[in-house]
Amino acid sequence: MAPTAQDGTGTARDADVERVRTLARVLDNFFIDPLIGFFIPGGGDVLGSLLGMYTVVVAIRRKVSPAVIGRMLLNLAADAVIGFIPLVGDIFDFGFKANIKNAELLADRSNAGGKATAKDWIVLLASALAFFGVLFLVVWGIVALVRAIG
Numbered sequence: 001m002a003p004t005a006q007d008g009t010g011t012a013r014d015a016d017v018e019r020v021r022t023l024a025r026v027l028d029n030f031f032i033d034p035l036i037g038f039f040i041p042g043g044g045d046v047l048g049s050l051l052g053m054y055t056v057v058v059a060i061r062r063k064v065s066p067a068v069i070g071r072m073l074l075n076l077a078a079d080a081v082i083g084f085i086p087l088v089g090d091i092f093d094f095g096f097k098a099n100i101k102n103a104e105l106l107a108d109r110s111n112a113g114g115k116a117t118a119k120d121w122i123v124l125l126a127s128a129l130a131f132f133g134v135l136f137l138v139v140w141g142i143v144a145l146v147r148a149i150g
Contacts, residue, residue: 016058016062017107019058020103020106020107021107023103027048027051027052028093028098029097038090044083045079045080046080048079048093049077049080051099052076053076055099056072056073056076062110063114064110064114065109065120066116068106068109068120070127071105071124074124075098075101075102076098082096
């Protein structure tokens with residue numbers, strides 16, 4: 001019996017992966033994502049991220065490791081957050097290609113039964129540390145500002 005799209009053991013040419021790759025090419029290589037962001041500032045980044053969530057949904061259906069899904073969400077988040085910065089975000093969209101990164105993560109991990117690699121866990125750990133580091137600096141800055149004012 002051939003593997004199905006639901007069992008996490010997809011092949012490189014299965015229909016779900018091909019649809020994800022097509023969407024990624026349209027959004028990233030045909031510059032749809034940066035163009036949406038240019039014409040609809042802020043809202044375009046949200047729309048681009050929502051379209052990019054299709055890959056995450058496919059990964060969840062395939063029971064891909066939460067670490068891989070986390071990397072996919074980080075890619076979309078980076079694309080959206082930096083995309084909110086006028087002009088810089090649009091330029092970033094031309095080079096970062098979050099959707100293509102996510103399509104490749106899905107294809108690679110689907111072929112491996114959905115398992116995460118050490119790199120997936122390292123990226124998540126580093127991202128979590130960076131997030132909490134920035135959060136700490138923001139809180140520290142607010143506390144310092146309040147003390148200086150009051």
